[in-house]
Amino acid sequence: MWLVGLDDLVNKAKDLLGGAENKADEAAASAAAGDTATAGAQAAESSSMIDKAKELLTDERIDQAAGAIKGLTPDNIDGQVDNIAGKAKDWNN
Numbered sequence: 001m002w003l004v005g006l007d008d009l010v011n012k013a014k015d016l017l018g019g020a021e022n023k024a025d026e027a028a029a030s031a032a033a034g035d036t037a038t039a040g041a042q043a044a045e046s047s048s049m050i051d052k053a054k055e056l057l058t059d060e061r062i063d064q065a066a067g068a069i070k071g072l073t074p075d076n077i078d079g080q081v082d083n084i085a086g087k088a089k090d091w092n093n
Contacts, residue, residue: 009056009057009061009065010057012053012056013053013054013056013057014053016049016050016052016053016056017049017050017053019049020046020047020049020050020053021046023042023043023045023046023049024042024043024046026042027039027040027042027043027046030042054092057088057092058092059089059092059093062085062088062089062092063085065085066081066082066084066085069081
C-alpha cells in the first residue's frame with residue numbers, strides 16, 4: 001500500500017518534470033522568435049514546475065519510502081535501497 005503512494009509521488013514528479021521540459025523548450029522558441037516577455041513567463045513556469053517536483057520528493061519522504069521498502073524486503077536488500085535513496089536525495093538537492 002505504501003509503495004503505491006510512492007509510485008504516485010514519483011509519477012507526479014515525472015509529469016511535472018516533463019511539463020517543465022516542455023515549457024523550457026517553449027521559452028527557448030519564444031526567445032528565438034524575439035518574444036522575450038513570453039519567454040520569461042514560460043521560463044518562470046518551467047522553474048515553478050521543477051520546484052513542485054522537488055517538493056513532492058523531499059529527503060524526508062525519500063527516507064520514509066526507503067524505510068517502508070526495507071520493512072517489506074529481506075535484510076540483504078537494505079544496502080541497495082539505501083543506495084537508491086541516496087541517489088534520489090542527491091538529485092533532489
